[in-house]
Amino acid sequence: MPLRSVWSDKACPIARSLDVLGDAWTLVIMRELFTGNTRFERLRVALGVADKVLSARLTRMTEAGLVTRVPYSGSVRPRVEYRLTDAGRDALPVLHALALWGAAHTAAPEWARPMAITCTGCGCPTRSADWCTTCEQSLTAERTEWTRPGADGPPVRLAEVA
Ligand SMILES: [Zn+2]
Structure with missing residues (x-):
């Protein structure tokens, strides 16, 4: 559920940035991605966040172009990790x-x-x-x-x- 109205069409780039980045979970997920916690389970443990919240934020961050999903070979089945895009790294x-x-x-x-x-x-x-x-x-x-x-x-x- 959105916390506020959509600001993606605002003239001010600060407001438009906040539409993408202005969420505390998004920013701490990005902090973790910069330090190498790129897998769902490691993110979940590092942040102490509920599965549902983490999953929703990662989906939103993927849609916003901050992260991309990259497959890796899991122990049981193929899984994905989340990597920062150029926009995320910026x-x-x-x-x-x-x-x-x-x-x-x-x-x-x-x-x-x-x-x-x-x-x-x-x-x-x-x-x-x-x-x-x-x-x-x-x-x-x-x-x-x-x-x-x-x-x-x-x-x-x-x-x-x-
Ligand atoms: Zn220096």
């Missing part, structure tokens, strides 16, 4: 902007380590959503790694998984 700065804004203006739980968005070109964390504030290169998925606040382990290199 939303990386949107996720970075949310991370930077959230770090500046919302309170993190005490146990969480800070999220770092690191440029793999120079190894420095950035304070910008779309370019490295040290070496000034564009921050594409191929040049970015994330230190995830809610997970242990080394930073995730986005290029290896997206």
Whole structure:
């Protein structure tokens, strides 16, 4: 069920983007896809989301051109995983902007380590959503790694998984 009226025909590109991206589940699914959680079950566990909600969002994201379904050989039967399209990958700065804004203006739980968005070109964390504030290169998925606040382990290199 839509949360609000359709904004796909609005003159403002911010409103049109929100028609596609302006849903919390959509954005956290995209976050997971950038970090390599591309299969339904892994997404479901990582997000703690109900099957029905995840399925509906992935269908909507596929229809909107954010993700594409790619078959892989499952243990029992062929299955699909969800890969970001070029349009989906172009939303990386949107996720970075949310991370930077959230770090500046919302309170993190005490146990969480800070999220770092690191440029793999120079190894420095950035304070910008779309370019490295040290070496000034564009921050594409191929040049970015994330230190995830809610997970242990080394930073995730986005290029290896997206
Ligand atoms: Zn850099």
